[in-house]
Amino acid sequence: MRRGNAKRPLHILGISCYMHDAAACLLTDGRIVAFAEEERFRREKHTGAFPEQAIRYCLEAGGIPIERIDHIAFYWVPWRGVLHRIIHSFHDFPRNCYQSSHRLKIFRDMVGVTQVLRRRFGYRGAFHFVPHHHAHLASAFYPSGFPEAALLVLDANGEIATTTFARGEGTRIDVLRTVKYPHSLGILYLCVTEYLGFRESHGEGIVMGLAPYGVPRFLDDFREILRVTAEGELRLDISYFDVHLSKKRYVTEKFIRRFGPRRMPGGRIEPHHKDVAASLQVWTEEVGLSLVRVLHRLTGLSRLCMAGGVALNSVMNGRIVREGPFEEVYVQPAANDAGTALGAALYLHTVKLGRPRP
Numbered sequence: 001m002r003r004g005n006a007k008r009p010l011h012i013l014g015i016s017c018y019m020h021d022a023a024a025c026l027l028t029d030g031r032i033v034a035f036a037e038e039e040r041f042r043r044e045k046h047t048g049a050f051p052e053q054a055i056r057y058c059l060e061a062g063g064i065p066i067e068r069i070d071h072i073a074f075y076w077v078p079w080r081g082v083l084h085r086i087i088h089s090f091h092d093f094p095r096n097c098y099q100s101s102h103r104l105k106i107f108r109d110m111v112g113v114t115q116v117l118r119r120r121f122g123y124r125g126a127f128h129f130v131p132h133h134h135a136h137l138a139s140a141f142y143p144s145g146f147p148e149a150a151l152l153v154l155d156a157n158g159e160i161a162t163t164t165f166a167r168g169e170g171t172r173i174d175v176l177r178t179v180k181y182p183h184s185l186g187i188l189y190l191c192v193t194e195y196l197g198f199r200e201s202h203g204e205g206i207v208m209g210l211a212p213y214g215v216p217r218f219l220d221d222f223r224e225i226l227r228v229t230a231e232g233e234l235r236l237d238i239s240y241f242d243v244h245l246s247k248k249r250y251v252t253e254k255f256i257r258r259f260g261p262r263r264m265p266g267g268r269i270e271p272h273h274k275d276v277a278a279s280l281q282v283w284t285e286e287v288g289l290s291l292v293r294v295l296h297r298l299t300g301l302s303r304l305c306m307a308g309g310v311a312l313n314s315v316m317n318g319r320i321v322r323e324g325p326f327e328e329v330y331v332q333p334a335a336n337d338a339g340t341a342l343g344a345a346l347y348l349h350t351v352k353l354g355r356p357r358p
């Protein structure tokens with residue numbers, strides 16, 4: 001194995017996988033040479049499978065054999081936050097057995113990723129686990145071209161954090177504040193997506209598109225279920241959700257009593273489904289606006305960078321651009337976890353290896 005030095009180009013491969021939106025990215029001296037999502041090769045939307053074909057594509061596009069890769073950066077630290085999750089899930093035992101075993105499988109897959117790289121590519125070089133929100137932050141800040149910026153990650157969840165406020169300056173990224181699992185705007189959105197009969201982590205864009213057909217008559221209900229404070233803290237009333245217990249149903253009977261019958265996948269879209277989508281969407285936009293105002297107060301900066309799955313909500317982003325306090329806004333185009341393949345590589349290059357900002 002060869003480690004990069006100042007004279008020879010430094011090649012870093014970034015990868016994300018095992019949950020959804022698997023991807024790979026090749027950086028050479030911090031420059032993006034290739035990036036690909038595994039779904040494009042497998043023809044399976046949002047696949048979380050090990051991105052073997054995406055990696056092969058990146059290596060071929062760059063003309064770099066695996067032996068010349070100096071480092072591989074992975075978008076998650078599997079053991080980070082495990083204790084936090086165990087404490088949170090303890091009182092739900094044994095009802096959460098399914099989700100716990102599902103989480104355990106993801107944990108095992110992630111910890112074993114170096115063996116998969118060795119088996120399939122013969123890679124034995126340097127390997128780094130990068131905290132998930134650091135990867136999101138890097139994916140937004142470094143490509144933005146802004147010398148300094150306020151940074152916001154709006155996600156379902158990382159290892160612990162669901163929302164991260166940070167400040168970027170030059171090569172530095174400083175985390176200012178985080179909101180911890182399970183309090184999450186992204187979790188609210190994905191649970192309601194499942195209630196509306198669309199696949200979570202797949203159909204959120206459809207819900208956003210459904211929203212203009214409804215009336216936001218449930219807005220006050222969502223205001224109560226996900227509270228946001230003046231300091232940017234989120235509080236999700238978890239009694240409405242089963243996402244931490246079940247793989248099949250994400251909302252409780254309490255939610256259904258309040259909002260009406262769920263829509264089964266492929267079923268008829270009733271008026272109350274459109275109204276729920278409209279209400280969720282408006283509340284998402286308002287929470288997004290509240291959070292960027294908090295971040296603006298915290299940093300005093302005029303530019304904003306955003307990433308995380310919720311930052312794919314273009315209607316919210318439009319309101320942040322038009323009504324928010326920032327003069328310029330950059331949203332990482334691959335704001336979902338695919339972009340963390342890029343972000344993990346950029347974070348490793350710039351922060352951990354101390355190389356110049358690309």
Ligand SMILES: [Fe+2]
Pocket residue numbers: 132136155156157158308309336337
């Ligand atoms: Fe994420």
